Each structure stands twice: as structure tokens, then as C-alpha cells.
Amino acid sequence: MDDDVPRLSMLRADTTSVLRLIAHFDALTGLAPDAVVRSAALVAGCPVGAVLDSEPVWFDGAGSPISGPPLDDVQIDRPAPHPLDVVLLDQLRRALRTIQPGPPLRLGEPGLLEIAVSPREQRRDRLRALHLLGYDLDQPVIALVLAGAPEDGLDALARAGAGRLHHHRLGRLTLALTQGGPAPRELAGHLHDDLAARRPASTGLDRAVDVWIGIGEPAAPADAPVSWHQARTALRFASSTVFGRRAVPYGPLGVLVLLAELPPSQLAATPGVAALETHARTPGGALDVEALESYCVFGALRRTATELNLHHSTVAARLGRIEAATGWRLEDAMDRFQATFALLARRLVTSDRTLGDVG
Template sequence: MGDIATDLLRVVEYFDDLAESDANADTVLRAAAALAECPAGARWPSGTVIRYDAAGRLLAAAPPPAAAFGSDPQVWLERAGTVRAFDEVLVARLRHCLRVTARRGAAGPTGLADPALLEVVLSEEQRRADRVRALRLLGVDPARPICLLAVSGPGTAAAVRIIAERVALVRSTVLGTTTAVLVQDCGSCRELSDVLDTAVVQAFPAARRPAEGPWVGMGEQLPALAAATSWEQARRALRFASSTWHGRRVVAFERLGALALLGELPLERLLGAPDVVRLNDFASTEAGALAVDTLEAFCVFGSLRRTAEELHLHHSTVAARIGQVEAVMGWQMSEALDRFMATLSLMMRRIALSSAELSADTERAG
């Protein structure tokens, strides 16, 4: 009995010493696993999971066992065989120590805030081992593919909530005026982009004049260690997003194909393209803006009848407005090459408008 009491006292003192030190959550869990001589783990409400084995090795994230103790964080021992007499006290003191550690600063349960961890994941300059560890601390499985999204605009927080409601694992951080969102187990990026676009448009109805976002670009689903590439794709796709009538709020990079090359052009080059200049000059009046919007709708919907239905106009009105743009631009929509030129020029104008919206958002944030 005396030996058990001595062991319990040592456990309490052990964790009291850790709580009074500068130890972070990693150090505390590693020490707990060594003391217990079996793996120890913890999970926070954010989804972050840390597990260490008795030798001090970081283990892959895994769901808490049914016998996990407490909440914020949940803690557990992964002991095979007979439970030891002091295990109950050990997990209680472990949880207490982790809570004390978290209160020492705003860095969060791992000693490094989730946003900082995500920045490590997105940086190609970080060592592979550091990126793997950051992924695990975020609760992301490094062996399964991930997808990055770039979200901007005043409605960013709502857009991130919309994403989180539809994807099981979501981690996010703000980088400048753009929010980086990492998702895993999201299925098809193409299908998810359609679902998110519908949800964002419902929450933030489109308008003919530029509105205030939010806008979302989605990178391809790639191996977890290629997160930086998916993030770069997401930022390029973001330039194609728009909150006006005929643009998409959520654009997946994989849908762009060769059009992705347009996203590499600087705003000045796009605005200086002769066809874009003429379109913008014509659209500077109310009547011209209506005509250009109608032509853009025609390029999206593909026929006079469908365009008239979508815009709630008579087909003769649609034809007349398109005719106005044809006269200014020298195009004939009955000609395949002119239809292509119109679609390309309108796409370049759309990217320029979206880039301007993003720049305006940056200025507001500044």
C-alpha cells in the first residue's frame, strides 16, 4: 500500500514540476508516455491530436479511444494489458498539466498555434520532417491527399464556415488578406467547388455590379507534402472568381485548363489588352454595361433562348444588346472565331475585374 502511495505522490510531483516549467504540450505528452511506459495521447476541440510512444517518438494522429479522459483536451494512455494502479491519477494530472500549459500563452495546445503550423505546411522552405510533424499536429494524415483553398473578401469568415460544414477536416489561417484553408477527405474537388459555389451564392446573392465577395479559389487535390503547390494553384484560381452576375464565386484550378495561363498575367497587362480596353470603355455607360453583361450571359448560356430565360428578357432584347457589342467590337457571334474571341476577351475582363476587387479588399484591410 505504501509503495502505491509513493508512486502516486511521484506522479503528482512529476506533473507539478512540468506545469511549473516552460514545457509545451509536446514535452508534457512525451514525458507522460515515458513515465507510463506506453503511448500517451491528447486531442483538442480544434481537432489537433498529439501522440507519443514510450521511446519519445511522435506517432500519427488517431481518434481517441473510448476510455479517453476529460475534454479540452481529451487525454489517454494506450496501455496493452493490465491497467496500473496510478494510471487514473496519471491521466488526470496529464490533462491538468496540458491545460496549465495552454493558459501560459496564446500559442495553443501544441506550443505552436494552428495557424503557425499551417504556415509550416505551406512553406517549401521548411524541412520535410518539420512539415510532416506540423501535419500530424494539425490532425492531418500525411499519407492522404489534401486540397488548399484561398478565400478572400469581407465574407471570408462565413465562407470558411460554409466549407467547414461540408468537409470533415478543415484547418485555416490568415495570410495577409487571404485566408488559407486546408481540407482533407473532401472527395472530388470539382464536385466540391460546385457545392460550395451554390452555397456561397445563396449566402451572398450575386449582383450585376461588383459586390464584396467572398471569393474562393481551389487548388488541386495533391499529396499532403505538395500543399505549397495546391496553395499556389488556389491563389491563381482565386483571380477567376467573381461576385458579379455571370462569374463563379468558387473556382477550381483543375477546371481552368489552359485558361490558367491567363491567371499569370499581371493586372496591367489584362487591362491594357485592346479588346478589354474597348469593352471597358463601352461598359462605362449604363446601356453599354447592360449590353456587355448580356453578351457575357450569352457566352455562358450558349443560346439566345436560354440567355433570355435566365435574364428574364425577351429574346429580341437579348439579340439587340448583343448586336450593340458586335457593332463596337467588330464581332459576329454567328462566326466561331468571333465567339471564341468574345469569350476570351470577356474572360480577361472578368479576371481584371476580380483582381481589382481583390486589390480593393486588400486596401480595405490595410
């Protein structure tokens, strides 16, 4: 009933309102396409249009059919946009796609991989896309995301024996889907060793993206979007710092994935991360932070000195400056844990800064 329709004029741009809109459009299953567009117009409180059977259909904010301009997608016509207009259009588009399935998928379409990993597509369309790509629908698939030089990452995947592999460029990132190759942890080890040997990390320099790879967990073909989401999360833990990993599998991250749920601004503001970031901007501070990361990775002063090709007294001096800047005492187990935790959080912040939006 029209009285049950959530009105944008009464909603704010918050999570509760977004969930109300999603629930409203989910409840429209089974309605005719024009009824769905009419409901969207009632929600918007202004004219809303969509293409139905190749013809534009418009309803005004009261739910009455009106004439409107030609269009090739869903559209809202209002003088000043509402913050939730984009959510409404997205939900309307999804609802109409469910009612009006698009043309049959064809072999060789460049968007097949995108369909296969999209949670917005219907299950049957995801499976059809994977079938056309030659994947076995009875075997799990693994999604990967590559940032940087995709050809180097794809070559490394081939050398690692990644099994059946298809890939598709998505702006600055590359989506890949494998089947029948090594398990994610083993695959990540092969890829990291391969890429680290071919592109050695340098200390004391800002790290641009060379090749970073996030790897999702194996998933049933119908659940490929889950593996794709995991891969994008894992990518954020990749090597924005010199001792990071070039390829990161999602599964072994364990509870560390909770860090990825926090906004980067909140991570950057935590005391340990903020102190490291401030110190890294002082003369020689970036090298001190690298010494700390090496110490947390290798666990011993002399091993750290060997890895950094420095005298152990130089490393001790750098760690001493870190202790003075943060208040940590690195011989204390809890302080070492805090240092490791802060380094991981800082890696997320710096990776996000370097990658931009990976979503």
C-alpha cells in the same frame, strides 16, 4: 571563393540577377552561419548583420567582422537601398533558417498552417506542422483560399462535408486546408451552389467581394505549397462578374491558367478586353457586357433573355451594341470564342482590381 561572389553593384533588378542571387545562396549549404552572413556582406558591398545564437553579428562590405547595432532580424546598412536588397535579405534569412532551425513546433501555434503551405520552410517542418494539426501524412491535402466574408465560406465548407478542416486568417484572405472531403470539382460545385443561393448575384451593379474561393488540387502533405499556389491562382478566376463562379477549382481551368501568367496590365490592353472595358463605361454599357457574358455562358438568345428576365429583342439590341463596339459577329464561332476569351481575361483584370494583391 570571394572572386565568385555576385556583387549587387554589378547587378540590375532583373530576373537573371535574382536567379544568380538565389543560386549563390543555395550553394552556401554546409557553411557556418557566420560565413553565410559574411558572404551576404560581400554580395551587398556594405555592412550586413544577423542574429546568430541570440547575438548580433556584423560584417562589412569587404567581409571583415565589425561592431554594429542590436537587431532582431537580418539587416543591410547602406545610405541608399539597392533594388535587390530585399531579395538578398530574403535569401540570407532562408539560408540561416536552414542552418539554424527554429524552436520545436508546438501544438496549437497559430502559424502552423502557414508553415505547412510555405515553400520556404523545410520539408520536415511542413510535415511536422501538419502532424501537429492532426492531418494524416499518408493522405493528400487540398488548400483553399477564401476572400470576402470568411465565416460564410467556412460555414459553406462545413455544409459541403469538407473533411478535416483548419483555417487561418492572412490579412484580407483566409487560408484553409482540408483532407478527406470531396474532390475539388465536386467541392467547388457544392460551394458555388450554396453561396449563390445564400448570396444571389445582382445584375447591373459593381461586384464587391462577397465570398470567393479558390481551390487547389490534391497534393501529398509535403507538397501542400503547390496546392496553396494553385488555390491562389484559381481565386483570380472567381466571380468578379455576375455569371462567374463563387468557388473555382484549379484543375478544370486547364490551359486557361496561362492567362494568369500574364500581367494584368497586358491583359487589360488586349483589343477585346480594352473594347469591352471602354464600352462598359458608357451609359448602359455594363448591362450590354453582362448580356454578352450570359450569351456566352448559355449559348442562345432566348435562354439569355430568360436568365436576365428580359425580352429577347432587348437582349438582341444589347448584343448588337457589343458587336458595334468590338467588331465581332457573334453568330460566327471564332468571334464567339474571342468574346469568351476576352470576358475571361477581363474577369482576371477586374478580380485583381477588386482583390488587390492575392499573393
